[in-house]
Amino acid sequence: MTAAGLPDAEITLGRLAEKMRGAVAFDAKLIGIHSGGAWIAERLAEMLDGRHPVGYIDVSFYRDDYAQKGLHAKLATTTLPFEVGASRIVLVDDVLYTGRSVRAALNEIFDYGRPESIELAVLIDRGGRELPIEPTYVGARVAVARDLSVVLQRHLDGSLELSLESANGGGRA
Amino acid sequence: MKIEIHNGRLIDPAHGIDRRTSLYVAAGKVASIDEPPAGWHPNRVIDASKLVVCPGLIDASARLREPGFEYKATLESEMQAAIAGGVTSLACPPDTDPPLDEPGLVEMLKHRARSLNQAHVYPIGALTVGLKSETITEMGELSEAGCIAFSHADAPLADTQILLRALQYAATFGYRVWLRPQDAHLAHGGVAHDGEVATRLGLPAIPSCAETIALDTIFELVRATGVRVHLARLSTYEGVERVRAAKRAGLPVTCDVAAHHVHLCDIDIGWFNAHCRLVPPLRGTRDRTALRQGLADGTIDLICSDHTPVDEDGKQLPFAEAEPGATGLELLLPLTLKWAQEERLALPIAIARITSDPARVLGLAAGQLAPGADADVCVFDPEARWTVDPASLRSQGKNTPFLGLELSGKVRHTLVGGQIVYEA
């Protein structure tokens, strides 16, 4: 698939917010998976109607591929400026694929406390699940070849853009 | 047995000989050189056309580990190592277990060595009983048993009163005394040279002044007693300077350096390589340069191997706990050649430092190839390269910083008393 086949990130974000408006709890807390999910969570907090505090989660310490790949070179700090216990949480990620990052994020959230509920909001669901995880809210569904990655970028003016890259960390497709 | 060593490069530093010629051996002696004796029918002709022929090497310090340390090495294995290294005479220090402080021990050692029919062994007797620096040994008895000199090996002798009296006694009878110039107190607990390497590695250190203070003390005592002293194992720049001055002033002193110290310095310890744990310690580059210069200009009389076999357990320990010493009988020749080549010195000078010069210091007739001399001969290939590894060493001690490195200089034939005792 070429970049031309990817939906526009800003339009998709709008669609996602539309689906969430009125459906998410008024006081739901958004936790964005670093870094793409974090950007989306920040935007959603502005676009949704309720009061939604935003937290950020780095799942590097909970990944299941540590033994094969070691620690990521760049780590961010998980910052949850609210109580997890007894909260209604929406976990936010940019691209849902195998489901492993979400699994890691769920494990990490539970180490902070016992939430009342967790929903999952993703900008793009590209299928290819390897774990039984389904999103509650989806911006758009796209099919992407296995050797390609879907990447979200944030420009200096804050606008978001989706693109395709080679899955082995190479250049743009 | 009549042996002809044909057309080699004959180097006999004692007589200033360095030419392509043949050596003729008969009845255990050098029969002649250049021309064969009348009616010459050799039993064996060795083609030495690509080889150097020189007097059998004389190693001024080699520990044979008997009596007492047979688990480290035996007389059999170390004497094999000696002849494989071209060494036909060696002096061994008295720090055996028990130390060589009784005539019986000396006789037994000499007897054992003689029965092996390999290199000649010249024991150095203990200066004090048990090397405990309390009472002096029966130097007369020990001398008669075969000791060529007296020393304290590496054992500390801090009491200058005792040292003075021991030297006076030795001087009375004209015995030579070998002393390690190392102040016991300043060296106490130290395992490496006091400099930037020991500082960085956090190793307890021995300052250079441990050697120079000891040298000054020894020189004063030599002046006071007239004893002939040989300084065993110089290691510092300042030490070489002091010996140079002492010799110029006419003091009857000689000195030596160990082969490893000619090439290595404290940086070679690297990441705590216990094979570099030596006594005296490997010092700095400036010290190494001074030792090499001192050897070249004769301030340092000879190179010895300071052969000290240590078993693997003794070296597989943190640096400061490891047993000091390196194996060296088989490296004496290649390390001496390496020094001469790097310093662009003529080969006869190098050979002198391991033949005629040690002979002079030890008071032996050996170390030369004039007609009538004992046929102790070393025939070697100066170009042959070999790798130092446990398989190539005959000594039981495989402990050397040169493990895995390639050296030039391989002994092809060793003769002792006109017999070929080693060939390769």
Added chain:
Amino acid sequence: MRNPQLGPGGELQHLLTLEGLPPEVIGRILDTAVPFVSIAERDVKKVPLLRGKTVFNLFFENSTRTRTTFEIAAKRLSADVINLNIGVSSTTKGETLLDTIDNLVAMNADMFVVRHSQSGAPHLIAQHLSTTGRGGIHVINAGDGRHGHPTQGLLDLFTIRHYKQEFHALTVAIVGDVLHSRVARSLIQGLTTLGTPEVRVVGPQTLLPTAVERMGVRVFHDMRAGLAGCDVVVMLRLQSERMKGALLPSAGEYFKHYGLTAEKLRLAKPDAIVMHPGPMNRGVEIDSAVADGKHSVILPQVTFGIAVRMAVMSILAGSQVPA
């Protein structure tokens, strides 16, 4: 000579010393420690990175503090921790250092944290593991003789970075018994690697090692001169044994010349921080008022120490096992 800590691809296999570590490797350890600091503030202070791994704390030299921080660090990574206090009495039973290691390897050790009274012991262990085909087991030096204490050096660097952000314009003074100090050696190496322009050592001649300037430091015997304009003051512990063997006459005289008081501290910059590896000898190297005062970051050092050790362990355990 190849650095035995780094694997063939330049990845960290062991942490034996800060010598020879490129600044990027040090930087990565410090960056990795940052998220681990906040883990301590959660209810569940664990992450699953070292789950199923066994870490052996091999302390041939007693130290409850350091051993405890390594234990906490390993447990927060979900590792199983076994503590072995091998005092002198065990070695007199005849088992050599390497025999002890071989026995523990047979018990499926994944990582050794080693403290030993002899410089070079962890290097010997790492080399032995490598030559006997067990190069995948990681060794962390928790202090070897006078030589190094790399995790302490790293946590000191982390502390300095936390309060001062950059190293490029700092003046750091290390005061006390540098001669016997593995903490000082590691810190000097770390600071110089990260580009600290002025690293000073302050002490009497008896307590400064020969040629220490070659490590990249300026030597001061006068503490007031040494503290002038400093951003960071690191006080080293003075052990009571130093009074024997003629290195020092008394703790009292030492405190007079080299103890840190508020008055001497005023010579440093107004926002200078005071550090100490612990345990402190109050009234010997440092005044109580200063130790508890506003410049002191001694307690944060302890917190950072756990995070830094977690970072080291997770980077090592995640490095590719050599074939």
